[in-house]
Amino acid sequence: MATLLVAICFISFLLIKNSPIDPIQAYIGADMLKVGPEQREKIAEYWGLNQPILVQFFNWGSALLTGDMGTSMIYRQPVSEVISERFFHSIVLMLTAWILSGVIGFIMGVVAAMKKDTWIDRLIKWYCYLLASTPTFWMGLLVLIIFSVWLGWFPVGLGVPAGVLAEDVTIGDQIKHLILPAMTLSIVGVGNVALHTRQKLIDVLASEYVLFARARGERGIILFWRHGLRNIAIPAITLQFAGFSELFGGAVLAEQVFSYPGLGQATVEAGLRGDVPLLLGLVLFSALFVFVGNLIADLIYHLLDPRMRGGRSK
Known part of the structure; x- marks a missing residue:
């Protein structure tokens, strides 16, 4: 089960990161034209989206081992609470x-x-x-x-x-x-x-x-x-x-x-x-x-x- 979960999480992480959907653009929504490049960089830095993929994955995995599944970008709530x-x-x-x-x-x-x-x-x-x-x-x-x-x-x-x-x-x-x-x-x-x-x-x-x-x-x-x-x-x-x-x-x-x-x-x-x-x-x-x-x-x-x-x- 452990190896299965690690493999599923890693493959899912790679698929999400290589998808055509821009998480920053989806996060901003209809106000995309009002947000400048500097604000986009700050949003990416806040969510850790400006880091390499492997670093993002290991940061997420390390937090998961402590019981923290992260915060939902849509609902602004901890993922565990949303689930x-x-x-x-x-x-x-x-x-x-x-x-x-x-x-x-x-x-x-x-x-x-x-x-x-x-x-x-x-x-x-x-x-x-x-x-x-x-x-x-x-x-x-x-x-x-x-x-x-x-x-x-x-x-x-x-x-x-x-x-x-x-x-x-x-x-x-x-x-x-x-x-x-x-x-x-x-x-x-x-x-x-x-x-x-x-x-x-x-x-x-x-x-x-x-x-x-x-x-x-x-x-x-x-x-x-x-x-x-x-x-x-x-x-x-x-x-x-x-x-x-x-x-x-x-x-x-x-x-x-x-x-x-x-x-x-x-x-x-x-x-x-x-x-x-x-x-x-x-x-x-x-x-x-x-x-x-x-x-x-x-x-x-x-x-x-x-x-x-x-x-x-x-």
Whole structure:
């Protein structure tokens, strides 16, 4: 993990520094014509942008080891505070979409396998293949047009109602603004889980011990519950936790479409405006997020599958 984080930070730092976006110009904004060369040099000196790239990277890394992730050039706040403020909104969105996509995808895969080669199986496969090639931002725009513009059931965007004081915002308002972004991520995320679960259950149903169970008269839901559920649940859980990277990437696009105030929107703003400290902090945080997801998947697989636990030699 340590070597991975160092490599990601260094590569991200080089990419940001070689991007066409001028962080000083992005920092100044609309007042660019009012700022002279001397003021630009002072701004570069204040943020350390006039130093060589390696010096900037080592200064940032040294501060990071002491727990200081730097100060955001956009929000004028410590990067750790910006991430902590927006993390709650993002984790609620991603957790909701993660649970919905996992449960719905698992049920769809089971139904497709149990109804193999029927019209239900073909419909589910068509739906999953279609979703696998659907961009998240396009699905978000489609959901926004249908449920917000045409039907008017949900707000167009944001995380809370516009023009309402923070103390006046209710949980119901927050849930109402959460539904469409979570729906977008859930719709796109069910495809992989459903197709993987379907194929795994088909392999299980074709095994010898299931054929023996059928010969004893077991059918339908009893057969699935006794012999299929555990064998397909382990790979499905592993796949679901391993999909944290796709979930985070999808949340970036969904939050941008719906103007949802989470880490995804902050990532886009930091990239477009050259906020190096904030973007590096978000890259570091997302790498840890994905690593933890993969680690949890490995631990759950180890706990649920006895074959993964080697016995002690006698």
